[in-house]
Amino acid sequence: MKNIQILSGIAILALGFTSCKDEKQEKAEKTVESYVMYVDSVKNVAADDLKENWKDVEAEYDRRAANAELALADIKDNTVQTEKINNSKIKYEEFKNSMAATLAPPLTPKQQLRNALFGEGKIGEDMSFNWVNAQNIHNVYQQFVHTVENNKDSYSREDWDEIKLMYEALDSRKNTVEKEGLTSEDNRKIAGLKIKFGPIYTLNRMGAKSEEAAEAKK
Structure with missing residues (x-):
């Protein structure tokens, strides 16, 4: 009987670890999705609005990008998420380059x-x-x-x-x-x-x- 209780306890403990692990992975996946969505949303903002708040946009981008990179470690098979991050990086850099003329200070x-x-x-x-x-x-x-x-x-x-x-x-x-x-x-x-x-x-x-x-x- 005692052995059965111990085994049951181990099973419950393992289930708890699995649940925590699943929650951690789910949170990590959401972090990656949040980064991807942010890049897509920035591209839909009016250029004039972006120009006025570009420093804040960049700071938020850097924060989300760093969090997304860290989140990959908590995803068992992160091939899909890695590709999403890389694609969003390319999108953002392309968009940033297209905004260069708008963001540059006017020539004296x-x-x-x-x-x-x-x-x-x-x-x-x-x-x-x-x-x-x-x-x-x-x-x-x-x-x-x-x-x-x-x-x-x-x-x-x-x-x-x-x-x-x-x-x-x-x-x-x-x-x-x-x-x-x-x-x-x-x-x-x-x-x-x-x-x-x-x-x-x-x-x-x-x-x-x-x-x-x-x-x-x-």
Whole structure:
């Protein structure tokens, strides 16, 4: 009789362990589903609303993603859940990349001007011209001077000051590039562009200053 009671006790204890284990696995599965649902729901939120609350969205995503990864350890056969997590990670990164332009802070007028003069993102706040070399410097000067020439009537005095700063920085880079294999042909073409730029800058910068003075008097 005593043996029967002991066996019964062991059986009940084992059943309790199984029940706890099932509850733990069920909770883990729900954690994974919660992560998957969160990613899907974020994609349905208006872009403007996401932009205003993006830090909170990212923090919540990181929390749910971490919990989902930890939950896998409590799922006996987690192949399906692992695939769900991986698929949601891909979805989220793709969505985040598609939101990049919306989430990025608006470009300052100065950065917009630099992008026009040299190309998108070529010159940032560090004003590094290390990407300019003997092979591309003629094209850089050409884009710079032609852009200035095409837009000279729309630049403000501040724009012209920025243009001069960029021009001098490019000239400084040219001094280095000349020692790194700049061809005499490209050097000659650059000299022609520099001669073209001088009068454009002088006349239009003066004109912009005069216009601002006239506006101030009004």
